[in-house]
Amino acid sequence: MxxxxxxxxxxxxxxxxxxxxxxxxxxxxxxxxxxxxxxxxxxxxxxxxxxxxxxxxxxxxxxxxxxxxxxxxxxxxxxxxxxxxxxxxxxxxxxxxxxxxxxxxxxxxxxxxxxxxxxxxxxxxxxxxxxxxxxxxxxxxxxxxxxxxxxxxxxxxxxxxxxxxxxxxxxxxxxxxxxxxxxxxxxxxxxxxxxxxxxxxxxxxxxxxxxxxxxxxSEKYVILRGAEEDISSALREKCIGFHNYRNGFDALLSTEYLDEVSDELVTEKANIDEILVYVAKEDRYERHNENDKV
CATH class of the missing domain: 3.40.50.300 (P-loop containing nucleotide triphosphate hydrolases)
Structure with missing residues (x-):
């Protein structure tokens, strides 16, 4: 091509x-x-x-x-x-x-x-x-x-x-x-x-x-949702733009890690707009952590 x-x-x-x-x-x-x-x-x-x-x-x-x-x-x-x-x-x-x-x-x-x-x-x-x-x-x-x-x-x-x-x-x-x-x-x-x-x-x-x-x-990423206690620490580390709130969490996840997702968690197809939002969240999260280390 x-x-x-x-x-x-x-x-x-x-x-x-x-x-x-x-x-x-x-x-x-x-x-x-x-x-x-x-x-x-x-x-x-x-x-x-x-x-x-x-x-x-x-x-x-x-x-x-x-x-x-x-x-x-x-x-x-x-x-x-x-x-x-x-x-x-x-x-x-x-x-x-x-x-x-x-x-x-x-x-x-x-x-x-x-x-x-x-x-x-x-x-x-x-x-x-x-x-x-x-x-x-x-x-x-x-x-x-x-x-x-x-x-x-x-x-x-x-x-x-x-x-x-x-x-x-x-x-x-x-x-x-x-x-x-x-x-x-x-x-x-x-x-x-x-x-x-x-x-x-x-x-x-x-x-x-x-x-x-x-x-x-479209096939590479999904949105992951659920209760925070239902996600392993290892899988959480692989999430992009992890966001926890009172009733649970959401994050972007590469589909290569789907076999690590428990039955209690829910995955949804991510559109481009949502992917951009989670990427921006991840960037803010990393900057916040860097500032905490200073």
Missing amino acids: ENILEIKGLNKAYDGFALKDVTFSLPKGYIMGFVGENGSGKTTTIRSILNMANIDSGKISVFGLDSITDTIAIKEKLGVVFDSLYLADHLNAKQIEKQLKPFYKDWDSKEFADRLKSFGLPDNKRVGEFSKGMKMKLMITIALSHKADFMILDEPTSGLDPVARDELLDILAEYIEDENRSVLFSTHITSDVERIADYVTILHDGQVWFTGTKDEL
């Missing part, structure tokens, strides 16, 4: 935060949900892919090309949708096309006009007056008009109403019907990832906590 994106050993340090040995890949023809809590490093990773951040070490390749030395060739075939419009607010769609067209050798004006029409976007209205959903559709229109084979979306559904979010997911599903295309989809709305993604990468504190297919993630 050929990868459209490969990241190996990516490191990038800022004051107070660092990406640490980030490694994952995305095959052609698939959508990857890129998730993690605020500050986990998703945007820094995307900026590194786009050569907007100078990485400290590691290697990023897109279409088999080096993200640094081949950045111009990569951006010819790469579409980017941010959570806010990166175009001049005072211009209309016609003027924006006139500005962008010279930068792309494969720009298709008919595709641009057809997409504007199908998305219900006026070509003579200032884009600063567009709704958030309209701005998102305009950025997708631009990507499709220069024949992008890889689309990166950084929090595109943030602030969108449910109808606009649903439209976006339908657009992405249609986009990857061409098996040479892929999507990296960063979002906080994990229900969108559950619905549309084939692969999931979870970042936590600048590191890859999980990367693989959505089905693998």
